[in-house]
Amino acid sequence: MDDQLSRVFSALADPIRRDMVARLAVGDATVNELAEPYSVTVQAVSKHLKVLEDAGLVSRSKQAQRRPVHLEAEVFDLMTKWIERYRQEAEQRYQRLDAVLAEMAQQTEETRVEGEAS
Amino acid sequence: MDDQLSRVFSALADPIRRDMVARLAVGDATVNELAEPYSVTVQAVSKHLKVLEDAGLVSRSKQAQRRPVHLEAEVFDLMTKWIERYRQEAEQRYQRLDAVLAEMAQQTEETRVEGEAS
DNA sequence: TCCTTACTCAACCTCTCGGTTGAACACACA
């Protein structure tokens, strides 16, 4: 679990953390603001934010005693690239299989027609 | 960790499982074939496959005593949709911020020019 | 200066995860 891709996927595997990302997509927020909707302690939320930060999904600045959290959009690209790559391969494979099946059907049809012609 | 999105992200958080997905994008494979490259037992690989299967990322059929594993491409859409949604929001927000900053710079410039004119 | 607010750190607990070994099951094949 030391590469960034693992950290990003792992970070987003938690519903609370995905919810926080959704919240942060609307605008920056402080730790207390983020903690408000959930029934967990602020400390737990602070831990969740650390996970998101380590994954590069958010950044935390410093305004007086507040620590506004900001969503970093770039890291999402890392995931989409990975996903798209294998999805495309899998889909192409599926289409090739379709083509093979179609060809087999075609040949069977031809054989049948030839058989009828004789 | 009971919703599918959590299961999918969690499944792909493991490097071995991502590697298996990469392998399966090339073509179907049996458990033993999938286990071969890794230094873990076949049982551990079987467990990994169960995780991928529960997430809907792969399916297992039955050929004699073999269980060929097949990659299911559709589930990837679930992820890409989620990711794209928040990435777009975050990027739009970033662009709006850019616009606001540009406007502020413009106004400052105008004020400066007006100041110089008087 | 003292109090309050916003947050993090440290220690602890419980549950899950990824791994192991050993046994069981299902099927092909001699």
Place this chain on the structure above:
DNA sequence: TGTGTGTTCAACCGAGAGGTTGAGTAAGGA
């Protein structure tokens, strides 16, 4: 029918995740 092959199930173990409480730090405000 027995034997080998491919796979899963069950029980266990150590490490880490996610939660708690309690204390510590840093800054604003009376």
